Amino acid sequence: MLERNSVEFKVWGRHALFTDPLTRIGGEKCSYQVPTYEALKGIAKSIYWKPTFIWVIDEVRVMKRIRTQTKGTKPLQMSGGNTLAIYTFLADVEYQVRAHFEWNEYRPELADDQNEAKHHIVAKRMLDRGGRQDIFLGTRDCQGYVEPCKFGSGTSPYEGEGEIAFGLMFHGFDYPDEIGEDRLHARFTRPTMINGKIVFERPQDCSVKKFVRDMSKKTFSKDRNLLDVETEIARLEV
Numbered sequence: 001m002l003e004r005n006s007v008e009f010k011v012w013g014r015h016a017l018f019t020d021p022l023t024r025i026g027g028e029k030c031s032y033q034v035p036t037y038e039a040l041k042g043i044a045k046s047i048y049w050k051p052t053f054i055w056v057i058d059e060v061r062v063m064k065r066i067r068t069q070t071k072g073t074k075p076l077q078m079s080g081g082n083t084l085a086i087y088t089f090l091a092d093v094e095y096q097v098r099a100h101f102e103w104n105e106y107r108p109e110l111a112d113d114q115n116e117a118k119h120h121i122v123a124k125r126m127l128d129r130g131g132r133q134d135i136f137l138g139t140r141d142c143q144g145y146v147e148p149c150k151f152g153s154g155t156s157p158y159e160g161e162g163e164i165a166f167g168l169m170f171h172g173f174d175y176p177d178e179i180g181e182d183r184l185h186a187r188f189t190r191p192t193m194i195n196g197k198i199v200f201e202r203p204q205d206c207s208v209k210k211f212v213r214d215m216s217k218k219t220f221s222k223d224r225n226l227l228d229v230e231t232e233i234a235r236l237e238v
Contacts (some may be wrong), residue, residue: 003058005123007120007124008148009047009096009127009148011040011097011144013142013144013145014091014092015093017089018031018090019170020169022210028087028088033090034062034166035095036138036171037057037171037200037203038172040095040097043135046135047127048126051107051220052107052110055101058199058200059151060096061097061151061156062095062193063156063196064093067091067092069090070088072086073086106180106217110220113228113229122232125236130147156196159196163193163194165191165192168189169188169189170186170188175215176217178203183211183215184212186212
């Protein structure tokens with residue numbers, strides 16, 4: 001069912017690197033064949049985000065053939081200097097994404113900021129502008145671009161090709177302010193692409209999880225480190 005606060009957008013770029021952040025530290029990196037839920041959620045947050053709500057990624061369409069490109073890079077090391085590493089990127093990517101936002105029930109102090117219509121207006125306006133922050137496709141090395149689209153328009157190269165299963169993949173993180181616990185967990189899922197489209201499992205439905213570390217949520221308050229939606233709307237009208 002299409003949510004009334006949904007946004008639909010196209011995202012594309014020359015390269016993408018979608019990986020499991022728990023195992024990608026240092027050395028060689030190889031991208032998943034399709035974007036992760038967490039990567040697409042990050043793109044939605046770069047378009048527009050407030051701690052008042054949580055972006056939920058509903059589905060994605062793969063609009064170009066999956067191709068890879070291997071390149072040698074020299075990432076900076078924490079100890080200084082760099083060494084040659086081989087990365088396998090996705091090349092020439094394009095996706096259609098449908099997402100919607102839901103109120104963060106673990107942020108009761110922000111209840112006064114829960115104006116669905118106004119947040120939706122700001123989100124769509126920021127999407128029209130190409131996002132509030134820079135768009136990245138899995139990593140800062142891969143610049144992306146967004147614009148509004150009609151989800152389902154055009155033809156995916158995987159139309160009529162049936163099911164493609166990708167096995168166990170990283171889904172996303174359960175952050176403390178989204179689950180009500182001072183702990184960080186990683187989620188995993190087994191996505192299947194059907195005729196070029198992946199319908200994502202909701203975060204709370206992922207059965208495979210891994211504890212990462214203890215973590216406390218950040219505190220937000222109006223006029224200190226949070227602009228409420230009324231201020232956002234007023235700025236748009238200037």
